Amino acid sequence: MSTPRLLRVGWHREHFLSPLLQLVAEDAGKSLQxxxxxxxxxxxxxxxxxxxxxxxxxxxxxxxxxxANGKTDYKLVGRYISSSLRWAITTGKDSKYTEVDQLKGTTFGISRLGSGSQVMASVLSLQQGWGPDEQPKFQVNGQFKPLRDSVNAGDTSVFLWEWFTTKPYVDSGEVRFIGSVYTPWPCWSIAAAPAANKEAVKTFLSKLQPHVIDFDSEASRAGPAIDFVEKTFGQQRTDVEEWLKTVKWEHRLAEVSEAVVRKTLGVLQEAGVVPKEGQQWDMATFVDTDVAKIVESADQIN
Incomplete structure (x- = not known):
């Protein structure tokens, strides 16, 4: 009898994923990779x-x-964070840029086309009211270190990355903050490939949920959550404490809010990230209803 394939879970090394790491430690390689x-x-x-x-x-x-732009390699299967994300606007330690208004028409470093670093650069441009000739250009730099290297080399003006992940490199003097921009939507969601085993995905969500609820609890926030992030990600304890004041996890993971999807689409349309005209968005385009329940209510941004 063949052994069932492990469910392969993509993640990025950020403190937001602490409950996932705790689940994986508990799983000990039995069902998750x-x-x-x-x-x-x-x-x-x-x-x-x-x-x-x-x-x-x-x-x-x-x-x-x-x-919205036609990808069919995944669909939303759940929600994860209900609060917004603070993106740091980061430049080189010796760069000439000191204010956001100086960034009009300059080249922003991004990790990949279509990434959050590119999307939020367009949102920043929208919020700042930059005109057609003032829109940022983009240079793909891939991972976090090449992004930092690029602003120090002067190849790009700035890049956008999560505030607390970037802060240790500001504290060390490698790069500088010149501002921040917040997402006008709940910042993290869960997606799965259409070919993924749906029962395995459902099981994953059901097992992750209690870890999320526990990590988000008042008792955990008073100490254990701080200890875990400090030890796992090497962040300063005061930074972890400040971050925890700003973040709120969802407690019902296997749901997707239609209001959030449509609100996000509206902002993305205004920012020029997705088509603005002639679109009648069908929720079936965005959500795998074999896994997640579509709910009408909007998530609350803290």
């Missing part, structure tokens, strides 16, 4: 397309943008 995706959500999308992973926890906006 972690596959690291250093390039973030764009990397996960490529691995989903190539059949290298079955499911992933990734950025809501990039997942939805990909589906």
């Amino acid at each position: 972690l596959v690291e995706c250093p390039g973030g959500t764009g990397d996960m999308q490529v691995k989903l397309k190539n059949g290298e992973i079955d499911v992933c926890i990734a950025l809501t906006d990039a997942l939805i943008a990909g589906l």
Whole structure:
């Protein structure tokens, strides 16, 4: 009798994924295999397309943008974080850029085309009111370190990355913050490849959920969650404490909010990330209803 294949879970090395790491430790290789995706959500999308992973926890906006722009390599199967994400606007330690307004028409570093780093650059442009001739250009740099190297070399003006993941490199003097931008949507969702074993995905969600609820609890936030992130990701304890004040996990994972999908699409349309005209968005394009339940209510952004 053949051994069932492990469910391959794509992840990026960020503190938001702490409950996932705790589940994987408990699973001990019986049903789950972690596959690291250093390039973030764009990397996960490529691995989903190539059949290298079955499911992933990734950025809501990039997942939805990909589906709206015709990707068929995955669908949403759940929600994960209900709060927004703070993206740091980061430049080189000796660069000439000191203010966001100076970035009009410059070249932003991004991890991959369609990634959150590109999507949020377009959202930033929308929020700043930059005109057609002031839109950012993009240079694909791949992973986090090449992005940092690029701003220090002057090849790009800035890049966007999660605030607390970037902060240690600011503290060390490698790069500088010049601002931040927040997502106007719940920032992390769960997606799976159509070919993934749906029962395995359902089981994964049901096993992950109690770990999320526990990590998000008042008791965990008072100490154990801080200890885990500090030890696992090497972040300063004060930074972990500050981060935990800003983040809220979902407690019903196997659901997708239609209101969130449509709100996100609206912002992405205004930012020019997805087509703006003539679209009648069908939720079947975005959600695998064999796994997730579509709910009407919107998630709350903290």
